[in-house]
Amino acid sequence: MIKLYNYFRSSAAYRVRIALNLKNLPYEYLPVHLVKGEQRNEPFRALNPQALVPLLVDDGEQITQSMAIIEYLDEKNPDPPLLPATPEARARVRSIAQAIACDIHPLNNLRVLKYLTGTLGASEDAKNAWYRHWVELGLAALEAQLAADNRTGMFCHGATPTLADICLVPQLANARRSSIAIDPYPTLGRIESRCLALDAFARAAPDRQPDAG
Numbered sequence: 001m002i003k004l005y006n007y008f009r010s011s012a013a014y015r016v017r018i019a020l021n022l023k024n025l026p027y028e029y030l031p032v033h034l035v036k037g038e039q040r041n042e043p044f045r046a047l048n049p050q051a052l053v054p055l056l057v058d059d060g061e062q063i064t065q066s067m068a069i070i071e072y073l074d075e076k077n078p079d080p081p082l083l084p085a086t087p088e089a090r091a092r093v094r095s096i097a098q099a100i101a102c103d104i105h106p107l108n109n110l111r112v113l114k115y116l117t118g119t120l121g122a123s124e125d126a127k128n129a130w131y132r133h134w135v136e137l138g139l140a141a142l143e144a145q146l147a148a149d150n151r152t153g154m155f156c157h158g159a160t161p162t163l164a165d166i167c168l169v170p171q172l173a174n175a176r177r178s179s180i181a182i183d184p185y186p187t188l189g190r191i192e193s194r195c196l197a198l199d200a201f202a203r204a205a206p207d208r209q210p211d212a213g
Contacts, residue, residue, distance in 0.1 A: 104138035
């Protein structure tokens with residue numbers, strides 16, 4: 001069985017849980033508590049020297065980084081596909097997904113925020129202002145991009161969920177947890193509602209994981 005090392009609040013791990021559910025792939029849930037620093041303990045670091053989640057283990061392969069994991073799952077289990085059929089459509093979906101995973105998410109990652117307060121001595125207010133600035137900037141750009149493109153449908157691209165939606169939902173969950181309003185982004189909010197109506201997304205939610213609390 002597939003093993004997934006993850007943390008219930010990790011956006012990156014949340015993405016992988018959604019992908020596994022969409023593919024209807026059973027997996028063993030192995031919690032790594034990031035706030036308690038379990039990712040830095042030697043047993044886990046031996047598996048992943050980056051000391052990050054998620055880590056997926058499948059048939060002896062140890063795969064890190066959520067985007068690589070999701071594309072691995074998609075290539076190995078192509079039904080239902082998480083990327084569209086044409087090169088142009090795949091590029092669009094990857095562009096949306098990477099705008100979230102590469103531009104927005106890294107700047108509000110837990111270890112980045114801890115560095116701001118712990119090492120650089122930023123106050124909680126300054127840290128929260130940093131978080132809000134980058135998240136709101138990224139979401140505003142994403143809202144404008146999706147609202148203006150007729151390829152945006154019920155989901156980020158067309159009528160079925162893709163890699164883009166898998167990245168969007170966890171990022172909006174993070175934003176809400178930090179009291180960032182989603183109302184200014186009606187297209188994103190509409191897509192999120194459509195996604196959360198699907199069991200694969202709902203079961204992957206942080207508060208439904210065994211280590212939530």
